Amino acid sequence: MKHLKKALALTALMAAVNANAQTELTVYTAVEAEDLKKYAARFNEDHPDIKVNWVRDSTGVITARLLAEKDNPRADVVWGLAGTSLLLLKNEGMLTPYAPKGLEKLSLKFRDRDETPSWVGMDAWMAAVCVNTIEAEKNNLPMPTSWEDLTKPVYQGHVVMPNPNSSGTGFLDVSAWLQMMGEDKGWEFMDGLHQNISRYTHSGSKPCKMAASGETTIGVSFAFRGARLKEQGAPLEVVFPSEGLGWEVEATAIVDGTDKMEAAQTLVDWSITRQAMEMYNEGYAIVAMPGVAQPVKHFPANAEELIIDNDFGWAASNREAILTEWARRYDGKSEAK
Structure with missing residues (x-):
């Protein structure tokens, strides 16, 4: 002892x-x-x-x-x-x-x-769109295949995306759209998308989680979250828009x-x-x-081919101006912090 x-x-x-x-x-x-x-x-x-x-x-x-x-x-x-x-x-x-x-x-x-x-x-985490297949069928919504599709009137009120001022996923989306489309067309695209947005979240994961639970039909989010929720049994289609994917x-x-x-x-x-x-x-x-x-399951096999040639230096240098302009145009639909 x-x-x-x-x-x-x-x-x-x-x-x-x-x-x-x-x-x-x-x-x-x-x-x-x-x-x-x-x-x-x-x-x-x-x-x-x-x-x-x-x-x-x-x-x-x-x-x-x-x-x-x-x-x-x-x-x-x-x-x-x-x-x-x-x-x-x-x-x-x-x-x-x-x-x-x-x-x-x-x-x-x-x-x-x-x-x-x-x-x-x-x-690297890359953009993706989470679509609830049950809600899409119930609301008679076609499956989107491109970013441009999300501006169509049929999706009005059915889209949620992250606020880029609080979410890195939101910022990589906005930065990518401006780089892919050019600044004028990029803001024009976001004006059209804004008409269909029901709310902007302060989390990059949340739009996909909302789509998984049926709170929204479409959540602009990122591939990791969509793939994981789908693997867990959520009724999701993880869409990789054809124009290219923002990434970080x-x-x-x-x-x-x-x-x-x-x-x-x-x-x-x-x-x-x-x-x-x-x-x-x-x-x-x-x-x-x-x-x-x-x-990785539910990711495309050619993931690296889908991501854009991201100019991180440009994105970092213009970050403050981009976020200020985004907030001026769209912050009215952001959820409370």
Whole structure:
């Protein structure tokens, strides 16, 4: 019994020592909530010496929070935020350049172009349209195949999409339309689409979730959410519009001013390992390391061929002006925050 008590006491002491030895990182993220649990658990399996305090919200909210904290940063690392947001933070001098181990294995599309990059990519999420097949039949609505289809009068009141001021998915849509169609025709398209919108949400996932539950017939969202809901049995058709798909890089960066640099670098190193890429590929068809991605159910086999040639620099530089103009034109249909 004495030996058992001593063993238990020693175990408790070692646990206390290990807890005290942990480095704590504050990490801001816009990763989907259910994926974040998985990512956190797998990172902690490899690095139990680092305790991560997660701060999660939508892309627009996290970006705004980081900008508001520019002179007094609270985050050490950003893991899973839109590349355009990280470009904006880089231009504000808010990121510490770092070349993680294995950088040379990443596609050039998935990293900051500086020799020592300020951010590195994880995966790509791409636009899609979620259509509730039961509601479409009930309302006698044809299945859309293009973005232009969504401006047809038959869809009036049946479409929900994300507000780009709060949702990264909303912004990638708006940015892509302006790039694909040109600015004049892009805004003209959005004027037509606005006539059919019942509301703008503050989450990129929500329009697809609403379509899955029958709250709306059509939700402009992203492929990952549509594929997952369809796999769970939702009566959805996941449509990939024929003109091309907006997309964004989910990326990682070190916030300038952190005093936990070694732990921050460890997290960024881990975020681009093959193990991490295989983990991202469980939900995303396109990942930053070529040769890793396997087909994902309910995604098109040619996913990379469908995404547009996205000019992230243009999108980041024009982000504020685009969001201001969008809000001026369309914010009246946004749901309350």
